[in-house]
Amino acid sequence: MINRRNFSKAVGLSTAAASLVGLQGVQAASAAPGKGGAPTPAVPDITPGTHTSFARLKQVRAGVLDVGYAEAGPQHGPVVICLHGWPYDIHSYVDVAPLLAAQGYRVIVPYLRGHGTTRFLSSHTFRNAQQSAIALDIIALMDALKIEKAVLAGFDWGSRTADIIAALWPHRVKALVSVSGYLITDVAAQKKPLAPQAEYAWWYQYYFATERGRMAMADKDNRRELCRLVWDTVSPTWGFDDATFARTAQAFENPDYAAIVIHNYRWRLGLADGERRYDRLEKQLAAQPYISVPTVTLDAERDPFTAAPGDGSMYRKFFTGKYAHHTLKGIGHDLPQEAPTAFAQAVVEADHL
Template sequence: MIDRRTFTKAAGLGAAATAVALGAPPNAPAASAAGPRRPGRRPAPVIPAIDPGTHTAFTGLRRIRAGVLDVGYAEAGPEHGPVVVCLHGWPYDIHSFVDVAPLLADAGYRVIVPYLRGHGTTTFLSPATVRNAQQSAVAVDVIALMDALDIRQAVLAGFDWGSRTAGVIAALWPERVRALVPVSGYLVTDVAAQKDPLPPKAEHTWWYQYYFATERGRAAMENRRNRHDLCRLVWEEASPTWNFDDATFERTAAAFDNPDHAAVVVHNYRWRLGLADGERRYDRYERRLATRPAITVPTITLDPALDPFLPATDGTAYRKYFTGPYEHRVLPGTGHDAPQEAPTAFAQAVVDADHL
């Protein structure tokens, strides 16, 4: 099973962005590895180009009880339009989609952007609930949110934790997924494979994962100033050419003041390394994920060309996991936070995936 760590090892640390077209304008996607399209599908609408940072806030902020959570989320677009659920990662929040959401709303989609557990206004309903962030727990959160909002099926799009979560849902509950846009491909975590060391350069890139494995790292996350500065450092390293300003970071940093943020984040990274247990209620899902289930729904995978965690590739290393209609694209000039750095290309991938 390939996740962000094992895929780095499989693809090679110095792999070039082989799918990037020469002379392509910044943030213009390059497509490759196209698969079969569904018969009778109409051409996708063209998303108008905007500059990143055109929008700075959501207008439709809401809350709803769903599963074990009171979920805070943003909503945009027509109430009865086809649904897109956009899923953020760490250390990010819903503002990663602050430009993507209005683009999709203008294209006729109902866009739902939830704060994941431990972020922003999303809170646990009970103090007794384990502050667990294993992959299937976060996926169940999203299914519960869709149920609470009476959404039978949605396009799922995400990066980082959000990409993994979307992929898990597509693998376990394909009937709930209209189409899929995961940044960095097939990210389902293989806890057993995480025990194998990576080359030193790759291990260095993941420094915070190992920091969180220590009590010193936990204490840093529990301290507001240390948490703030640590998350900003990760932004700077993960998006080396994105010249975000202080206001952009601070809008997202507010989401890290959630009272469960430190516990959720630390558990996520410790669980991935096999250093923290999951909950038995999710064991059946994790057993299914351990079989490397194929994803059958229409999918466009995206590789940001400047993401330090994974080399941008032609997608062949994880192509076998996607058995439905499929395309792969590389986003030139883009770091880890793909939707916020390249909102037009990201939104276009969403509507194109929906029309595969």
């Protein structure tokens, strides 16, 4: 694994320049005809890290949660919901949100359960992080905000959540942007070994299966160090600074953070039970349902979780509607924060397929 701090110096290429290489395919889509034959609008290029905070942070009761979320753009604009992953938070979209707002979108960026200011309404609710429960959180959020239909865009846990909603409730999804493509989990399949290099990248998933891993996540200092290590290794070309990590690390102080993270990874390996009320949905998801909504998938070239050969062909069969794919050169796992212009352009492209 190349150290992100030395990579740019070694090859003479900044993170911003690297992202521009990957932008070519996405920005080319802006010249392609969209709905009605009109060109897809082009998103202006900005330097990653231009923005450091959100203007509006809100709370709303939705389902079993009091959800914290950022909002940008006109109140009555077409809605885009951006979903973060682990170990990240809403700041993965701190540059994306204003770009989309400038295009006329109402952008909603929620903290997932166990993150930031999102809280469970009851102390008695099981701290469940199985995939269907998190997807239903977003459906409940849409209902609470009276959003009938939205473009869903995500990476990591966010991609999985968006994929699930697009597969099971396509009438709620106008279009989809999914980093790493099709991430719906089949727990039975997860029990089978991967290639050694792929297993190596998932080291923390197996660490969290142990009591030592649980204790590390429960300890504030160990938790921050572990999450920082993940940032360093899965985004080797991203020259983020300490302040950037610290802004996101505040979201790890949620009292349910450790429980949610540990349950998510243990459940995915078949090592922790979910809740019976989700069994019907999990059975549907285990069948690997197709996604029919208009979709743009993105692969990050330097993300260790990008499936070889990295051109989207490994998961193309799961998307049966209008579709486009782009691979971003020189970009790592936190794609929307490392390449915000490319991500925002993909949202606009998906909306105009």
